[in-house]
Amino acid sequence: VTELADALFVDPAMARIWSAEQSVRCMLAFEAALAHAEAQAGILPLAAAEAISAACEQDHFDAPSLFREAAISGTPVIPLIRMLEDRVAGGASGYVHYGATSQDVLDTALALQMREGIDLLVGRTFALAATCAKLAEQHRQTLMVGRTLLQQAAPITFGLKAARWLSLALRQTRRLRELREGISVVQFGGATGTLAALGGAGPQVTELLATQLGLAVPDLPWHAERDRVAAVATGLGIVAAAAAKIAQDIVLLAQTEIGEVSEARAEGKGVSSALPQKRNPVDAIAVRAAAQLAIGSVPAALGAMIQEHERAAGAWQAEWALLPDLFRFTSGALNRLVAAVEGLEIHPDRMRDNLEHFGGLALSEALAMALTPGMGRHEAQRAAREIANRAAATGVNLREAAMHDKRVRRALPPNAIDQIFDPVNYLGSTDLYIDRALEDFRTLRSKMVTL
Amino acid sequence: VTELADALFVDPAMARIWSAEQSVRCMLAFEAALAHAEAQAGILPLAAAEAISAACEQDHFDAPSLFREAAISGTPVIPLIRMLEDRVAGGASGYVHYGATSQDVLDTALALQMREGIDLLVGRTFALAATCAKLAEQHRQTLMVGRTLLQQAAPITFGLKAARWLSLALRQTRRLRELREGISVVQFGGATGTLAALGGAGPQVTELLATQLGLAVPDLPWHAERDRVAAVATGLGIVAAAAAKIAQDIVLLAQTEIGEVSEARAEGKGVSSALPQKRNPVDAIAVRAAAQLAIGSVPAALGAMIQEHERAAGAWQAEWALLPDLFRFTSGALNRLVAAVEGLEIHPDRMRDNLEHFGGLALSEALAMALTPGMGRHEAQRAAREIANRAAATGVNLREAAMHDKRVRRALPPNAIDQIFDPVNYLGSTDLYIDRALEDFRTLRSKMVTL
């Protein structure tokens, strides 16, 4: 990722979680916890554990040079341990990394970083939900046209659209909380996943190590069976795609000719280097780009599951680049989306205009349903279609065209026609759906608070 | 998919679930259930519902011609309803598809097919687990070398490898059961997701409809928010990749020079058109190909989440091809994998040979650990590395090289050396891990039975 992409598509808070410093800190957290666990299990002298733990102060570690050496050894753990041993005085240095293998360090550090990353994403999706909830409530009755296949279909309210976004955001919050559960597991298996170097003490050390790090103990080491990691990767892909869906709605609603929403104004935002009148959406476009970049990392994450024997020769290593990117872009997409939705200017007048301007054709289903009791669905659909076509062809409003249709006049009293063509009367379960989404939001909010 | 790919990579039972006939059957199940639900809610006369339901006999429907017409209308629901109306005598025809939209039919039918497909996959992954469980038990003590980065590392047993496959398979069974839960929801929203055509009766009809079909009622219609579908798609991608991991292990173990497993013999299986001696793996290779094809469908499924407004103009329609393929290839991969693992010939002698033949180098960690108490980890590692290098350079066995090393003789009594170089003594928690996986298998088996 270049600096430009970093600035536009990445969440700085997430970038910190996957920074070199934080990666080293997590690896050292493993080494420190391991030493303590082994001391508790009687494998190391307590003093050695203390010495190792004291040396695991990230400030001493030069991450860039460590990573440069990693290019030679093929893993950053080799130089890390060498540096750590150098820092541990005397005999204790022999107890560094005792019984562990590189992958134990890297995968457990990965689990810690993924957990931290997911926590951030939970916050981001919930902030999105909160913003959508506000819109759903405020615009519960703001009429607009629903569009299918990008054609006007029938009335909805903007509150319902926001409620659908809300519901989508809430499901992502829940999805992330479940993923957090699944990935909060220690990896500790030694060279080939048997913990042979610890003799019979493996399980006990694993328990103590996991407790130290606040992680769960898996049934078996998972070095070469990476469905847990892939579940996180694909889950983030879904979250990113959900963000892109909302962003796409915004971009489409913001089209000059539709003009139902605009992004918040800000000095220098969305201006053009050529066009004086331009006020481009910026955040929603960044969401779409970041989401595409996130989604693009998913297939490689699935491919990375196909590991050879007890450790992969390439697939595992690819994770070191793709997982951080996936987290950074997903979070970047959410971050920009929260900004976009929070600042969104809603234009109810344009919504109403668009609903009515195009001949009121979006109420032709309402007309057909009103005619159905009298003439059967078949005839009613045919009549409505003919009236709609006539309206479109002659440029008159659907309502007017309907009033001039004999079948309609025969079937319906004039005041019924007024009723039909008031979109407020054709909203079905809109209100109920908004209520449900808001109720779900409140439920999750109370859970989040007590967490 | 061509006929060749169908024959090689697709599970016939899964192909039936996604056949034209079954698709039409599921769509008609929706229409029949809808009519009944609406009759119960007092919207239709009961007789009309009965007439519609009677007409929903798939045998009358010519799926191929229906799909040909779909190319013109853009959806198979338009010709389906026309055909259905033709079949419903008299006035009842006006009640066909009452208040619903095409997407309601297609998405609910999709949910039914996905549920059925997942049930089949649950069976397939559990059959895989059962087979792996047998191997884990039988080969609990069958020594082999563990390999990391495709290099010999340290001893394991084949039972442990099978236990890891087992644990992976069990997690996939559970994953699928959760996905089943998530996707067993009705889609019913009418033209734009408000159920306006049903006035206030929408929620009640939705409940009745869902009950008829054995599906759950979602908070809101989900036509344009397809994270549920994407979760199934990515979940299947993970299942397919899990299958590919196991298949890859088999292919690698079956290499002529390693020769630790072979696929079951069968007349004409794995022969070559040029090479008389060949006995190629066939099933495991088909697994790898099918899994790649399944994984390849995942990104498009994520992309399909990015739907415009209330119904997408392309992304949704792409699902009609990619979801069936994803199910068929994933199931194909599992099907062939079950065959491969069930018929697997294990060659314990070759496993033992490979463990010993290469100088016993796979026990150098054991040597290092044995030396550690006496000389510290640092010196012990260095000594073991030097001895291993000497052994490799001079072509003698590691054990012999160790016995000739002064440091070793000083540090360890001769009988300790015997102990070190018996791989049985360097298996750590192998047994425990096998027990845990088997225990997990029995737990899930009892749940599956009571289901």
Added chain:
Amino acid sequence: VTELADALFVDPAMARIWSAEQSVRCMLAFEAALAHAEAQAGILPLAAAEAISAACEQDHFDAPSLFREAAISGTPVIPLIRMLEDRVAGGASGYVHYGATSQDVLDTALALQMREGIDLLVGRTFALAATCAKLAEQHRQTLMVGRTLLQQAAPITFGLKAARWLSLALRQTRRLRELREGISVVQFGGATGTLAALGGAGPQVTELLATQLGLAVPDLPWHAERDRVAAVATGLGIVAAAAAKIAQDIVLLAQTEIGEVSEARAEGKGVSSALPQKRNPVDAIAVRAAAQLAIGSVPAALGAMIQEHERAAGAWQAEWALLPDLFRFTSGALNRLVAAVEGLEIHPDRMRDNLEHFGGLALSEALAMALTPGMGRHEAQRAAREIANRAAATGVNLREAAMHDKRVRRALPPNAIDQIFDPVNYLGSTDLYIDRALEDFRTLRSKMVTL
């Protein structure tokens, strides 16, 4: 691919090229040509070649049962050769497939099918070009607004848009013609790519075989180095994405609120099961779906390049499904796109309306450029931006707002203002670009004819 997806997204002519029958025919073409080549080279008796060639009559072959057997042997070549040998009377049967290996048959058949498939695609892209050329000429002066980031930007003509589509289509035609060149090569290497079974006659037989099939001779056999195949796959991905770009423009222009184009009307086309007024785009949507499905096959095709040693264990076999799909969906996308563009109804009045309706803001760059000579680019941009903002805020037309601006009146005479706000005067090189695209079309057309 299900029957539904077949009907909607696949080109029937392309489906025939990849049918079971055609696959078998191409494999038999290889075997017949090989026999003749070997007879010419003195390896077989001429009579044997004649007997084999006579037996290579596809009508005798039961493709479905052949493919079923392929599931056991892992390749369709084993049963094919057995069937072929059965059909060849007497001693000649011993000369069937002499010196060849399965992959020679399958890859050469693949080359033949890809060549045929590319020929079809060349025709499809050129038909698209021809249709776009007509539109570019007809609508050379049909004013519309250009849109960047989905915001109105500055005027263009629909002819220019069509010329850009044309230019894109022409480049794809050329791309396909180059791909045809690259893939029209025989694969013939025997068991491991040395042609050892033919002793020293390998190169001569290769030449004769290639001549028989109208293919070129590659430097080396390419069984395990599949960049040629990947180039075709990625090239088709580009062609499909190009189709999707044009289809997306159509879908966006067809939005109810924009209404600048509609797809051709046809009985039952684009109707809705719920909405009487609907006239959905159908073809362009099918293009988008088919293109996504095609693009989705590309990564697996790249992955398939990573083959083990002299023949891959999975990656190669996956090609058997993904390449046919890639061809079928790409051709399906083009096929539907040609239909969409050919039948496209253009609405110049709506184009003009949209250009003017939104306050004429799309001419603010024209205003800024007109002011630049007098006040410098900086001031001119600022003035134009302020006037545009004022116009937008007060709801007056940009022209009117400009006429009331002191700076403008000072800088420009009234008739200059008329000039500025006539979009015809702000089309720059539009005409030239249309000419260039049409000239390029005529150049390629003359080449295509002489081909």
Added chain:
Amino acid sequence: VTELADALFVDPAMARIWSAEQSVRCMLAFEAALAHAEAQAGILPLAAAEAISAACEQDHFDAPSLFREAAISGTPVIPLIRMLEDRVAGGASGYVHYGATSQDVLDTALALQMREGIDLLVGRTFALAATCAKLAEQHRQTLMVGRTLLQQAAPITFGLKAARWLSLALRQTRRLRELREGISVVQFGGATGTLAALGGAGPQVTELLATQLGLAVPDLPWHAERDRVAAVATGLGIVAAAAAKIAQDIVLLAQTEIGEVSEARAEGKGVSSALPQKRNPVDAIAVRAAAQLAIGSVPAALGAMIQEHERAAGAWQAEWALLPDLFRFTSGALNRLVAAVEGLEIHPDRMRDNLEHFGGLALSEALAMALTPGMGRHEAQRAAREIANRAAATGVNLREAAMHDKRVRRALPPNAIDQIFDPVNYLGSTDLYIDRALEDFRTLRSKMVTL
């Protein structure tokens, strides 16, 4: 990309080409060349062009703060122009970026960077070719076994394998040179691709601008038709996959049990944190990981072709991250591969051992071919298969088993049997193929020199 991935999988020389500094430098090169071109065309005073050009000294520009501002404006061109204007004294500032739009700057800068990037890759692939050529020549006669489906098949030489790598590398060099041609085009279209702001001078300025930058002039601006960019992206994907194929061969040949190659030794290279005996391949594994990361960017690049109208709202912007990554990982893969191949230790003794150790079964085709003249292909294949099976079952060598077979003794004189079982006699066209690849190398080398 994290620092770790940067260190392991990225080519530093390529990272420089896509650095913030270099991006800004290329954008400023556009602005300077534009000013000169417009001065030559009489649009700007020459003094203004000189002033602008003088200001385009990258040293003055603070890339990081520029990119931070880009997050607000949505493009780095807005702040860049503002900074540039600030630096240009007096009235000339009004001529900065005259008649251009952001995308002109970004896309032309992209073309310049891609050209530079491709030049580097051409060098990398050719260096790979040169190294492979050396191996092909040196190991022309180094016998090894060819492997299909990871099973021993028939003899080849390591020189042939290297010749196939060479041929693959040469094709990639040529591919890159063609891509260079295709992407070396200026983008200059103004706000909507008409160059309206330049009146009639657009084409002339375009010519002059292109000449300044050493780029070609495209028929039409290509802002929204990005097949040229996608061709580069997919081309790089092919190059990366080609690298991965070679790396995979190396990793497989380096397996402990096969041991036919090892990577060069270096202090600290390929050691394990747990296993003293380990000497892991490092470079080839990095190639595989980097190639997967590169390939993973391809689908998003194809998706980025699907741009809305005259400029995309997300797809284009995603290119800013994915193209640099694609170049960096592809080059990283090649860089590490050149290191791996250059340092490769070849073990001819292990190759010979593997060819013979497994019963000489790899010569069963040779046996079958030798028997064919006497007993027909059918019988010969059957006899060879039976003998091979007997050899495998009884553990005797194929040669010995053959000598004890009556049919063989009847058909062949004893000295013929010696001939058959000497693999040197079963290499077919191996030598010729090596010659061809080397000849092709020399041809391209002479072209590269004269370039």
